[in-house]
Amino acid sequence: MEVKSSTNDRALTLALRGELDHHAARETVTAMERALEAGLPMQLVLDFSGVTFMDSSGIAVAMRASRRMAALGGTVAIINVPAQAKKVFDAAGIACAAKTEGSK
Amino acid sequence: MKIKPNNYIALDFLSRSVNEGFARTAVAAFAAQLDPTLDELGDIKTAVSEAVTNAIVHAYPDELGKIGLRASIFDGNVLEIVVRDWGCGIPDVNKAREPLYTTGGEERSGMGFTIMESFMDALIVRSKPGKGTVVTMKRRIAQRSGRK
16 A cells, blocks of 8 residues: 655645555554654545555544544545445445546 | 355465455456456455455454355356354354444454445354354346346
């Protein structure tokens, strides 16, 4: 799992690339925690456009992100979610924005 | 009498998390002969990933052990997947199947069985503490028009 971070003002965007399963979840969480501590953002954006597979391990990552951002008094947005991962988030009742046709 | 499958594969592998991707990809490649849609293939991969992850995380928490995976095709385009371990077992299967229930701490969401249940047509979980767990899942792949 590759995690690329970019910051715009107090918004931190983490672009995830690869398969987000239990095997990849730990390094994803470690990278996320490190970026959160360094940036102390008010908004965290998780960009899922590069996620080629996700199981319930991704739900645990999203729940973790949401708890951390609540502690910082900020918010989380999960964007560009491909259909397969969207279905998993939907099953857990987690709000996220689907990847639209033609987006990278 | 046991109904014989038209085709099957059987794999044994060690409970290393790196094998999660291998397991779901192997089943997806085998299921390809049923001509599933991308959506159906996604559901199958997700369900296999959940079952195998459960075995890796919960059946063998402090050791590496054997996981058995069998995928079979039956008449009527039915795919059956069996994930078996010889690990510690689940003391209360009904409790384990409840949404959000987990003994896996912050790293797990407790949604594994819920996802297997909603993505597959049938889910049977048999477990004996100290002996192991067998998870059986079934999914009928829709016959598409234009397909022989």
